[in-house]
Amino acid sequence: MAHPTVAVLERHLHLYRRLWRASVFSSFILPVLFLISIGIGVGGYVGQIQGVDYLAWIVPGVMASTAFQMAIGESTYSVLGDFKWVRAYHAMRATPVEIHDMVAGWMLYILLRVEIAAVVFLGVTGLFGALHSPWAAVTPLIAALVAVAAAAPVTAFAASIDNDSYFALLFRFFMIPSTLFAGVFFPVDQLPPVILPLAWLSPLWHGVELSRAATLGVAPPWPAAVHVGCLALFAVAGLAWAMAAFRKRLQD
């Protein structure tokens, strides 16, 4: 017998089978274009950073930020739409599927999407010779943690609003600043001390530092457990918020 969570995941995968073409560019091609243009183009001027080629230095950052942006992008219109236009969650509500199945099924779907992109990206960057440590093999797990830390609160946000124009605020005031000050393209210690705390608050920064430590085989700026803990905090709080938001939206 299929678990209700799996049934929810299957529904999302069924839809993805129809709509996957639209996501190929952002999931697989765009990250590689970033590597070529910034890693090789800008890298030519930068030379080495912290003892490695600039390309190798930004690979883990681009990977984590791809996971971050995919997780956020997927969790906006799709979630709101399944409440507001498709009413797919209302349909599930009339079956044995429970709120936690809806949230878990959705998170598994996001994870699957992010993992496929992360593994493909890891393979491509391996060909570039940009992975300097066997620890690089754990980066897909870090990407998974980043994905849930970002997708859970954004899913909750999308389930709480009634108008898609709020997403513009989310992108402008959360996603873009989180990406700019997360150490993807330059070390955050270059930042003025007043802005530095922004990086600490960004779940992406923790993911970037962990990934970089893994691909370069160096120690992260904070103890790894603290970075993981920060990401886990985002994930757990986000999941709790998402459950509450789904329950509120479906209850009457």
Next chain:
Amino acid sequence: MIYARGLIKRFGDFTAVDGIDLDVAPGEAFGFLGPNGAGKSSTMRMISCVSMPTAGELRILGMDPVREGPRIRARLGVCPQLDNLDPDLNVRENLTTYARYFGLSKSEARSRAQNLLEFVQLQEKATSTVEPLSGGMKRRLTIARSLINNPDLVLLDEPTTGLDPQARHLLWERLFRLKQQGTTLVLTTHYMDEAEQLCDRLVVMDGGRIAAEGSPRSLIETHSTPEVVELRFTDEVDYTGKLEGIGRVDPLPDRILLYTDDGDAAVNEVHRRGLTPSSVLVRRSSLEDVFLQLTGRTLVD
């Protein structure tokens, strides 16, 4: 199947359902008849275990919806008022993905979907997406979807609202077949003809309360007369007094209703009194008249 005593649903200060008692037996086709805002849909949502009662006692299939919601929902078929099909999935996938929510195996989901597509006469549309289907086809698909788990109890919230007459008749015919197979049906409607066609027993709801209960026939016998004469006059004169004694007179904004045992005799008496209505219609009493009697208002405003 359904047992309710003193069931109440409040939304803030607004009381949508104001203390109703219900008993629905297996195999019965039970209806809620009433205008928009009477509390029909709120009652339905409580029965389908997606909305919790504010007060009162409710048992569905002998279980408590607050504690055993998923177990009850596993045995219900719900056809909601607003279609919530997946527009990007095709007709068959809409059934099979829904079947999986009930834990059915993939092969079982496929074979049930096939049978149900035949039952609602959509087998030719199996691989079409939902978007281009007509309103009647979408509704038939939603009904097929609600039957995917072989439910003991099927809940239909305004199943034919917004459909054209042909689509409605096809739907009624399918629902009638279901009823003949012994499925317990509970439906809400604000169409008296739908209630008369499908329901063995119904309650008339108004303002969150049950105004009357019985079979369509017994409700008409109890609350109305066998026949009704509808008179229309072109001038603005008040004819109420001039019609006195012919039957019970009920003046509406656009026409006057005469409740009587013998319509033709009543029409003869109208003419004998020298009155010249612009149109005269003699018809049998309907649930619409029952509703008018009970609440003083028409069903569809």
